[in-house]
Amino acid sequence: MGQRYAVPGFLVLLAILTGAGFWVWGGTVNGSDPEPVVGEYTAFRHEIVYACGDRETGDQGFAPVEIHGLDAAGIRLHFPDADGWSVVANLPEELVVVRQSVRFCQKHAAYRHLGVCEGYVAVYEGPLGGGGEVCQLTDIPVESLPGFYRDKLDQAMAFNQQPEEVQAGLRSEMEFPDEATLHAVMENLDELRQD
CATH class of the missing domain: 3.10.20 (Ubiquitin-like (UB roll))
Structure with a gap:
């Protein structure tokens, strides 16, 4: 009688062990975990x-x-x-x-700075180092300005390569938070011309 129940008992035991193995390993023995996705609580x-x-x-x-x-x-x-x-x-x-974004933040959108374009003093949009476009090309040739001011304009055009202390000085002299400050500096710049 013991042999009569041995085969079915073995099959039941095998089924239980298979089920337990599947439960422990979560069905990943032959497959891979699913790719994680964005969910409701991500x-x-x-x-x-x-x-x-x-x-x-x-x-x-x-x-x-x-x-x-x-x-x-x-x-x-x-x-x-x-x-x-x-x-x-x-x-x-x-x-x-x-x-x-290729645009400036709300704070810096009104900023302007001086630089050089085609040999003339130019007004650029945004702060120094921001890569802004030319807003205004003046009629002041760079060569008509004193050497110290030409040097500052050259440094402004390579702003990101300057040491921090030079950048701080350029910001105080060549960068303007609004049009009124820019116009005051432009009037003084006209007086520096040596032609």
């Missing part, structure tokens, strides 16, 4: 980095519904590098998306 932060280097945090909280279910590849498609996005994903816990 922490989310959106930042903007402006041309002047200032950062602004936009949306912060849980991930928006429209990106729920996206894995790392899907996130990169939704926030493409070509459009100025960079992504830091630690899914499913956290997602940070950062956009590089």
Whole structure:
């Protein structure tokens, strides 16, 4: 009678051990863990980095519904590098998306600084080192200015390569928070001409 129950008992024991093994290893013995995705409780932060280097945090909280279910590849498609996005994903816990803007922040948008364009003194948008466009090309040839001022203009054009103490001096003399200050300096600059 013992042999009669031996085979079914062995099969029951084998089934129990197989089930226990599947439960312990979670079914990953022959497969891989699924790719983590953005979920309802994924922490989310959106930042903007402006041309002047200032950062602004936009949306912060849980991930928006429209990106729920996206894995790392899907996130990169939704926030493409070509459009100025960079992504830091630690899914499913956290997602940070950062956009590089070609514009200046609200504070620095009104700033102007002096530089050189085509041999003339020029007024550039934004703060020194921000890569702003020419706003105004003056009729003051750089060569008509004293040597010390020409040197300052050259340093301003290579602002990011200057030591910190030189940058601080240039900011106080060549960078202006508003148009009124700029116009006052431009009047004085006209008096420095040596032609």
